[in-house]
Amino acid sequence: MRVLAIALSGLSLLMPLSLLAAEPITPISAPTDIDSNKAEIGKQLFFDPRLSKSGFLSCNSCHNLSMGGADNLTSSVGHGWQQGPINSPTVLNSAYNLAQFWDGRAADLKEQAAGPIANPGEMAQPHSVAIQVIASIPGYVESFVAAYGDESITLDRVTDAIAEFERTLVTPNSRFDQWLLGDKTALSGEELEGYQLFKSSGCVGCHNGPAVGAALFQKTGLIKPYATDNPAQGRFAVTGKESDRMVFKVPTLRNIELTYPYFHDGSVNTLEEAVNIMGEIQLGRTFSDLETGKIVAFLKTLTGDQPNFALPQLPPSTPATPQPDPFGPKPSQARS
């Protein structure tokens, strides 16, 4: 889509201003190349707490698909009620992320999916046990045979299936996308003014493309330092470069109305405050209440169609399935 946008942008003088290519934000749409067998397994696994040591936490616990793909908490609850170190980013549209996690330490959705399962502070299940659990469940084995051709159940296949499901979690048809696609009645005057401000103020420098973000890393506190108690240092933890301190993946703004609280430390509860802080520390700009209100009105037009599928039913365990262990000794704490 970005290639298309670039290719078309040279033509924009010949075309109505409303043409997609003229805008730095482009519509989002569901992928058409989904392997539905794999995605169906991935959907079950995403909701299956048996991937966790406790048998109580699933991917959906912290990336709740009833709540914008996040948990709406400052930081998440992990095994044994451990407090997570960072705000859970939404899984919606996460296929558009240039890399996964706030610090981009996982290259893609498949690599990401393996992380929380085994992280002692999250689902706390050794991968070997998680795989043993899934492989002990005949309903899963049948599905893996259908999707992958044989009975082999591996971490590679489990995370591949979860990633395939997550690729489906795209939220098209937001009012803003309707407007982009030519329905000029889709936005109010205030929302449109908010969008113009969003562009003219420079927000769009980082928040652009189909995901309205997610396509680059950027320093939090470009103009003024970001005040936080959270010790996370972003990309620095991955690269060790001083220049990567406080550099985080720019989050998508799609469905931002649903994915409060905001920022990597989850310290901000309202869009108004988030817009004001971003203005100050990233752009060196103080928005008036009127301006902030307009930008927030625009941001709320980015809420798209939420995931719409039947609650998955999970195949039952067998006597061969390793037992969940919610109340055993806690494993040692670890970073997320």
Next chain:
Amino acid sequence: MRVLAIALSGLSLLMPLSLLAAEPITPISAPTDIDSNKAEIGKQLFFDPRLSKSGFLSCNSCHNLSMGGADNLTSSVGHGWQQGPINSPTVLNSAYNLAQFWDGRAADLKEQAAGPIANPGEMAQPHSVAIQVIASIPGYVESFVAAYGDESITLDRVTDAIAEFERTLVTPNSRFDQWLLGDKTALSGEELEGYQLFKSSGCVGCHNGPAVGAALFQKTGLIKPYATDNPAQGRFAVTGKESDRMVFKVPTLRNIELTYPYFHDGSVNTLEEAVNIMGEIQLGRTFSDLETGKIVAFLKTLTGDQPNFALPQLPPSTPATPQPDPFGPKPSQARS
């Protein structure tokens, strides 16, 4: 249905043995008098972790509708990762329970729904705060107006809506019900022999009617004491009568294949072991492996159609919504 069965049983000599009324178990079917507006609110509330102090636990956390309406744990995880005192019973077909909770301390689904929200060991949210949360969410307010006629959001209405949703959680069309309704090919010979044994051994004395249980209280350990470390004393906690010690609600056997582990203490992982223990302590009978296998084969025919609806989408909070507090001081422990 039971009245019908009794009324018809006098006629059974005149009718084919396959007639419903001739069997002590009757088919189950979804109610036809559901208020869909109320049930739709109840469905959202059932999945909404904002009813809990932490913002992390919902009704569905322990009565997981992807997992037979239970959590498949010995006992549940409550606020702050507290260990629950008893096994979570399935919410499926719970409208058929003569009373709610293992000890029957709540008269009906509506009364039950209020319990875990405020229980300090479960969701730990004072009712007043839970109501304030729901009332602060415009999406809920709109729905309550549509369902109840005005904006008033009270504990009475919240629990009424949850109960109305729970009334829909009926699982018809099990293979056993197909057989009851006349499809003689629905059961294998082994399954049918298991059913005959289930009747002739006396299991059916407690496990009968549409829910295959749930219609009476009975002592666990009628013939021999039940060996358990769990301190729960059943109805005694409600009535204070010595004769009610270890008297629990007879659980439904519908979907029993999905609702492991078994018994009020959740100590038994397999149906085989559960059948053997019940034989010993309730009936004074030792089943052979062959007999146990047949009864288990029958029990697995009681799995019906599981809930089938789109994952609910929850309306977003507002700045006026009381904040979740997952990591504040833990409230004092309490019984479930």
